[in-house]
Amino acid sequence: MTSSPPFPGILFHRTEGSVVLQSEEPAFFADLHLDQILAAMAQGREQYHVEPFFYTPVRDADAVRYRHEVLRDLEEPPVFELVEAFSRDMRAMRVYLARADKLRYRYQKERWFLDAVGVYCDAVASFAESLARLAVASRGLRGLRDYVASYSHSDAFASLAAETRRVQDDLADVAYSVHIKGNRVRVSTYQGEADYSAEVVETFAKFKQGAVKDYRVDFPALLEMNHVEAQVLDLVARLFPEVFRALDEFCARHQQYLDDTIRSFDREVQFYVAYLELIKPLQAAGLSFSYPHVSARSKDEEAAEAFDLSLAKKLAPARGAVVCNDFFLKGPERVLVVTGPNQGGKTTFARMFGQLHYLVSLGLPVPAAEARLFLPDRVFAHFEREEDIRTQRGKLEDELTRVRGILEGATGDSVVIMNESLASTTLNDALYLGGEVLKRILERDLLCVYVTFVDELASLSGATVSMVGTVSPDDPAVRTYKIVRKPADGLAYAAAIAGKHGLTYASVKRRIAS
Amino acid sequence: MKAFLMHRDRDFDVEAPLPPNEEALTQDLELHTLFEAMAGGDNFLFDVARRAVLMSLGDPQWIGYRQHVLADSLEHPSVVRDIYTLALEAIEGERKVYFGLLSRSPDTILHRSVEVLQLFVGVLRRLRALADDHAAEFRSEGFTRFFAMLATELDDEYFRAVEAHLRELRFRAGVLISAELGRGNHGIHFTLRDQAGRRRTRRLSGRHRRPSYGFQIAERDESGYRALTELRGKGLNLVANALAQSTDHILSFFRMLRSELGFYVGCLNLHARLAEKGEPACFPVPLPHDGVALSFRSLYDVCLTLNLEPRVVGNDVDADDRRLVVITGANQGGKSTFLRSVGLAQLMMQCGMLVAAESFRANVCDGVFTHYKREEDPTMEKGKLDEELSRMSDIIDMIQPNSIVLCNESFASTNEREGSEIGRQVIRALVDSGMKILLVTHLFDLAQGFYGEGMNDALFLRAERRPDGTRTFRLIEGEPLPTSYGQDLYQRVLGGGPAAAAPAHRDAAL
Numbered sequence A: 001m002t003s004s005p006p007f008p009g010i011l012f013h014r015t016e017g018s019v020v021l022q023s024e025e026p027a028f029f030a031d032l033h034l035d036q037i038l039a040a041m042a043q044g045r046e047q048y049h050v051e052p053f054f055y056t057p058v059r060d061a062d063a064v065r066y067r068h069e070v071l072r073d074l075e076e077p078p079v080f081e082l083v084e085a086f087s088r089d090m091r092a093m094r095v096y097l098a099r100a101d102k103l104r105y106r107y108q109k110e111r112w113f114l115d116a117v118g119v120y121c122d123a124v125a126s127f128a129e130s131l132a133r134l135a136v137a138s139r140g141l142r143g144l145r146d147y148v149a150s151y152s153h154s155d156a157f158a159s160l161a162a163e164t165r166r167v168q169d170d171l172a173d174v175a176y177s178v179h180i181k182g183n184r185v186r187v188s189t190y191q192g193e194a195d196y197s198a199e200v201v202e203t204f205a206k207f208k209q210g211a212v213k214d215y216r217v218d219f220p221a222l223l224e225m226n227h228v229e230a231q232v233l234d235l236v237a238r239l240f241p242e243v244f245r246a247l248d249e250f251c252a253r254h255q256q257y258l259d260d261t262i263r264s265f266d267r268e269v270q271f272y273v274a275y276l277e278l279i280k281p282l283q284a285a286g287l288s289f290s291y292p293h294v295s296a297r298s299k300d301e302e303a304a305e306a307f308d309l310s311l312a313k314k315l316a317p318a319r320g321a322v323v324c325n326d327f328f329l330k331g332p333e334r335v336l337v338v339t340g341p342n343q344g345g346k347t348t349f350a351r352m353f354g355q356l357h358y359l360v361s362l363g364l365p366v367p368a369a370e371a372r373l374f375l376p377d378r379v380f381a382h383f384e385r386e387e388d389i390r391t392q393r394g395k396l397e398d399e400l401t402r403v404r405g406i407l408e409g410a411t412g413d414s415v416v417i418m419n420e421s422l423a424s425t426t427l428n429d430a431l432y433l434g435g436e437v438l439k440r441i442l443e444r445d446l447l448c449v450y451v452t453f454v455d456e457l458a459s460l461s462g463a464t465v466s467m468v469g470t471v472s473p474d475d476p477a478v479r480t481y482k483i484v485r486k487p488a489d490g491l492a493y494a495a496a497i498a499g500k501h502g503l504t505y506a507s508v509k510r511r512i513a514s
Numbered sequence B: 001m002k003a004f005l006m007h008r009d010r011d012f013d014v015e016a017p018l019p020p021n022e023e024a025l026t027q028d029l030e031l032h033t034l035f036e037a038m039a040g041g042d043n044f045l046f047d048v049a050r051r052a053v054l055m056s057l058g059d060p061q062w063i064g065y066r067q068h069v070l071a072d073s074l075e076h077p078s079v080v081r082d083i084y085t086l087a088l089e090a091i092e093g094e095r096k097v098y099f100g101l102l103s104r105s106p107d108t109i110l111h112r113s114v115e116v117l118q119l120f121v122g123v124l125r126r127l128r129a130l131a132d133d134h135a136a137e138f139r140s141e142g143f144t145r146f147f148a149m150l151a152t153e154l155d156d157e158y159f160r161a162v163e164a165h166l167r168e169l170r171f172r173a174g175v176l177i178s179a180e181l182g183r184g185n186h187g188i189h190f191t192l193r194d195q196a197g198r199r200r201t202r203r204l205s206g207r208h209r210r211p212s213y214g215f216q217i218a219e220r221d222e223s224g225y226r227a228l229t230e231l232r233g234k235g236l237n238l239v240a241n242a243l244a245q246s247t248d249h250i251l252s253f254f255r256m257l258r259s260e261l262g263f264y265v266g267c268l269n270l271h272a273r274l275a276e277k278g279e280p281a282c283f284p285v286p287l288p289h290d291g292v293a294l295s296f297r298s299l300y301d302v303c304l305t306l307n308l309e310p311r312v313v314g315n316d317v318d319a320d321d322r323r324l325v326v327i328t329g330a331n332q333g334g335k336s337t338f339l340r341s342v343g344l345a346q347l348m349m350q351c352g353m354l355v356a357a358e359s360f361r362a363n364v365c366d367g368v369f370t371h372y373k374r375e376e377d378p379t380m381e382k383g384k385l386d387e388e389l390s391r392m393s394d395i396i397d398m399i400q401p402n403s404i405v406l407c408n409e410s411f412a413s414t415n416e417r418e419g420s421e422i423g424r425q426v427i428r429a430l431v432d433s434g435m436k437i438l439l440v441t442h443l444f445d446l447a448q449g450f451y452g453e454g455m456n457d458a459l460f461l462r463a464e465r466r467p468d469g470t471r472t473f474r475l476i477e478g479e480p481l482p483t484s485y486g487q488d489l490y491q492r493v494l495g496g497g498p499a500a501a502a503p504a505h506r507d508a509a510l
Helices: A034-042 A051-055 A061-074 A077-102 A106-133 A139-152 A155-172 A196-207 A227-239 A241-253 A260-284 A309-318 A346-362 A395-409 A427-443 A455-459 A490-500 A505-513 B022-028 B031-039 B043-054 B060-075 B077-096 B106-137 B141-153 B156-168 B195-205 B222-277 B302-307 B335-350 B384-398 B416-432 B444-452 B486-495 B501-509
Strands: A175-181 A184-189 A293-295 A301-306 A325-329 A335-339 A370-374 A379-383 A415-419 A447-451 A464-471 A479-485 B175-181 B187-192 B212-216 B285-287 B294-299 B315-318 B324-329 B359-363 B368-372 B404-408 B436-440 B458-465 B471-477
Touching: A034 A051, A034 A260, A034 A309, A034 A346, A051 A260, A061 A077, A061 A139, A061 A260, A061 A293, A061 A346, A077 A106, A077 A260, A106 A139, A106 A155, A106 A227, A106 A241, A139 A260, A155 A241, A155 B175, A175 A227, A175 B222, A184 A227, A196 B156, A196 B187, A196 B222, A227 A241, A227 B187, A227 B212, A227 B222, A260 A309, A301 A346, A309 A346, A325 A346, A325 A479, A335 A346, A335 A427, A335 A455, A346 A370, A346 A379, A346 A415, A346 A447, A346 A464, A346 A479, A379 A395, A395 A427, A415 A427, A427 A447, A427 A455, A455 A464, B022 B031, B022 B043, B022 B335, B022 B368, B031 B043, B031 B222, B031 B302, B031 B335, B043 B222, B043 B335, B060 B077, B060 B141, B060 B222, B060 B285, B077 B106, B077 B222, B106 B141, B106 B156, B106 B222, B175 B222, B187 B222, B222 B302, B294 B335, B302 B335, B315 B471, B324 B335, B324 B444, B335 B359, B335 B368, B335 B404, B335 B436, B335 B471, B368 B384, B416 B436, B416 B444, B444 B458
Parallel strands: A293 A370, A335 A447, A335 A464, A379 A415, A415 A447, B285 B359, B324 B436, B324 B458, B368 B404, B404 B436
Antiparallel strands: A175 A184, A175 B175, A184 B212, A301 A325, A301 A370, A464 A479, B175 B187, B294 B315, B294 B359, B458 B471
16 A cells, blocks of 8 residues: 555564464463453553463564563653554544444444544654654664654545545534524524623623532533434535535545554554553652563573562552562572572562563563573463362372473473472472472473472572572561572571570570579 | 622622631630620621621721721611611522422523522612612712612613513524534534524515525424423523523622621621610721730720620720730739720721720731630640640741730649749740730739839739729739739638638738
8 A cells, every 4th residue: 555664563573474472371370470460451451452462472582672672762751652642542543433333323423434534644643743753763663653654644644634634624614503493493504693692691790709600501422313413413414515425425435544554553562551551650669670681592590679570569559568589590500499488478489580581571671670581482380279179189199290281391491480389298208209390390401490398409409599588587477578599497497486485495494494 | 790898899708717716716705795796686697797807807997998888887777777688688589489409401590590680680770779869878988889889880771781681581582503513513512692683684684594494393202302402402501501600690799798788787786785785885996007006995895795784894004015914913803804805896996896995096916816714624635734835836826926815814724833934935925026915814923023024015904902802893003913812702702701801911911
């Protein structure tokens, strides 16, 4: 239709070998609370159907960079506001189109269609103009800018806009009068009779005191016309035949007015907008997000002040403190084994680790002040589940079945989150099963967080790193939710709690003695 | 159209917030007695009196404006009461015109408004007639302006124009509504058009009828009738609104007239009560607020006299240039009454009323505050001293320089030494901040302390007590005395024997 430069879209850096969008929620979404995060983003965006974009990770580092570039541009307020304004216009346009579709009377339908096209033309023109004036650095937005510039300057678009405006102006100039007496109605062109209300106001103006009540009756603005209104409108059309003939013809000719590339951009950009809007209040609450250094090869990782996005989203509005954690993996290190007291933030840590890696593969900024992360092909999560009565298997067996599924699905480039897996058995069994599974994970060279109550797993090999949930030094009953890199020492916590209650060996002895 | 009988250039604001210490003032000065006398049993007049008295004017000129209107009212009470009655008639008449609570449509609003306007036009005609008959007898700026306004604004031609509209608004020839096309081609900008004008032009120009198309709503098409009524309603909406608002405006003119005259009617009522008893009343002389003045002859407590059979005792004081007036002396010797009479006179002067005295002059104050000893807080949440000091602190929060503070037994809820020390610091600070203080106190240490300083802006008054122990209820100038004759009271109430001996002896000891 137009001779615009090829534009691959705002989400993907090239059109060839194009990505197939996933429509199913990935298995780990619920465990990592990504389902909650997505639900929050999708709310109010139902018409865009953004979910598949969040179900479909990208596989190469350049694709990630393409998105980072777009996001950095969008983080500039003028750019973000421009895109928001364009989206608002497009939403308004769709509301009008829906009305044109739904309503019954011809001139009503046609007018909504005309105005929808009017909104579209204005939106595109002003978008093109503003976009040309903004400094954008990303390949994505530069490509869009070039496309929109060329489209908006095309003859086809210019004549569509001009015709729309002409028909609208002619309709706006229509002025008619209705004379009502009893049950008889006469419609004629307006002849310039004086405003009688104004005369009445003038006569009584001298009594004007202070502010008074508004007595205007509010007539609900119904979308539908009643048949009297429709009859009046038909007669108005007879009084102004050229104006309404032009409207008929406009509608017949321009049913396919909407450009496909513009339509796709309008939907796809919501992927970015949704995420930026999600994190904006968290940033305002003092939490940092960053664009990670991404590598598809190196498994040396490092993150500073990372946090669980879903928890932060819950706590931030209440000004609750969100605890951030740091971690790193270097050289041969692959697995973070997390131990420590219950309710000490271990699960949150595991979830955070999973979220970070999935968000990396979506090309989004991650909840951390700084991060260098591996770009995984897939993320797997194994969280402890309620027993499933439908499977006829014991819980342990059920868990092992799921672990097997993960190990079969994972490639060397996958990330695995194991949370209190294989815990529903004796310590000896847990030690054995955990050790076996962990060995398989290490053999595959997988990146992994392994949360467990079995201290021994923390020092299984040079590839495992022990991290421990900590308690307040002053009061061991108070969790800090800080997970730090140090040897597992489950007894230290027990000793501290005992001390607080005067139940250490020494104090029990002393108390008995006294 | 404005009444402007309370202020030269603005309405009497019946919505304005009362001063924050309104409650304490009302209680301490027993203002309810005053308001009731002005109201004569009418709740509305009570409220007007309350607002007028509590919302002091700050400029002698503004006070003078009201004093002149009041002087006219005193000379022509029946005309003033007649106008008041007319306003009342309009207000009550309007209330009786039925206003359907449900289904308010422009049609019903319009219909009612036309009816109310007919009523108002009748009252306005009578008001004009009253003005025609009596304007010449009034001299004050306020009334002169008011009557002149009625004559120019409500001339005969104006009444004719209004009545022509009221006829046209019955729409015997149907309604003509113009409109344009809005969103979805719905009609917008529905505007009622002048058909009388249209008929005139057509007759003059002999122009052809314009092209038009018509239809009729079928006999049994109920939804069609509803739709047509709605369309008509959209056309009438603005005119109905304009008309209803006009009735509201005229109504608020009558309301304002009633409120403003209500104040003067209240003054007439009070004056009648005092005159009946033979108590004097005078137009006070308000002086600019940059001087310090307070002097009067036979100033008495208007609230006390309203509650007593005999006439009450007045006081003469010359306290010009005195910022501190300390009143000491016998219990039940008239100290509290005196303090109240000064507060009442100040408030009454500053709202334009007569003052209960043979003569009274004072500078206007930016605020009148009272700090009176209170009964103990029944909730016992605070100690007595704590409670009274917190009230004093509240006053300090509110007060502006050049206010008057009436202290009755302040700082007495602790022992004399502590109370005097606190009192000295507070009173001293208030005086030095430009306040005028009238202090009734039993705290000899406090009163004597001020006396000993030889302050030339302080005046010391004492409740007079004859050597035989009887009170004259007059205040005389004099040094504070170290007792308040509590023994007298004790003797009289509980002692039973002749009370003269012991106090006489004490006096002698001084």
